[in-house]
Amino acid sequence: MPMKKICVYCGSSPGEGNDYIQAAEGLAKELVARNLGLVYGGASVGVMGAIANAVMQQGGEVIGIIPDALMRKEIGNDHLTELRVVGSMHERKAAMADCSDGFIALPGGMGTLEEIFEILTWAQLGFHHKPCALLNVNGYYNHLITFLDHAVNQGFLRQEHRDLLQVHDTPASLLDSFADYQAPEVTKWIRREEQL
Template sequence: MKNICVYCGSNPGRLEAYADGARALAKALVDRDLGLVYGGASVGIMGLIANSVLQLGGRAVGVIPEALKRKEIEHTGLTELHVTRSMHERKTLMADLSDGFIALPGGIGTLEEIFEVWTWAQLGFHAKPCGLLNVAGYYDGLTTFLDHTVAEQFVRPGHRSTLMVEPTPDALLDRFASYQAPTVQKWVEKGQT
């Protein structure tokens, strides 16, 4: 692995623990010589993780759509900054540049992005690891709900297990390092196992 895509909030969130989690993830990435790929903004948790990676001597690659660049929230001190025409192009490029995907605490955009790449993994469009960094229990409610989707037989256990959840960056990145994409059938006819 060379680069990890990190999805995270353009707001700082309520708890200082979220910033601490971003800093810890930045350190873990730099310690493992993994580059950061992220949304290219200079604000919120997004700006914090990029600044932390850069201050530690790491690589930070931003991908931002033109519409957000015009709002002057782009980070101008990155290793690389790619400007795209649309959000769809942004997400595709971020995926292409990355060898794994992590969601830090964030809002609707963060959730949408991690769910999209996790869906792509389920469909076999890529074999890259996906995970939630569960800082201060931020994703506890979501993981309970995802387990419920398995119990209700809308998500197969093998697919659910491909979204890893860990409380620390090192635990999550250790799992990423040994990740093998499962071979789980997506569709099963009624009556088949």
């Protein structure tokens, strides 16, 4: 089944300099060129606002999903194809997951990390079979990638689960990988012989 909508997790801050905003706009351009809709957190500020506005300006589809409590804090974006206001962060994340065919994390803070790791954990547990990736703008996620490899080396993360998180430097290569994605066979449970 072809992909229709991609969920992008990203910061409500713009970050330092213009690189992160430009990366969001570059991803927006690639999404629209491939006729892929954007699902995101519904804010009009920071990297979140940049990607949503860029998709809309190019005639693409944007679904924003935001909890009522964050409508003022994150400044809900009412210039979207659709803005859904939900009751909680849990509802937001579940709704974003349900209507998306893949998940990308642009640079962001704790919220972005929490969102990509939750959806990655769901993939690890077999709750979904959709691709997950980091868009590693200017090496933003390098230290995180090193940490995940360290977790594998220390026996807290299986390599097959580490490999569920793709890492790409450009929107084109990332979305190419999504188009060809085949979910691997993974198991969460440790086999008995590995415990001995």
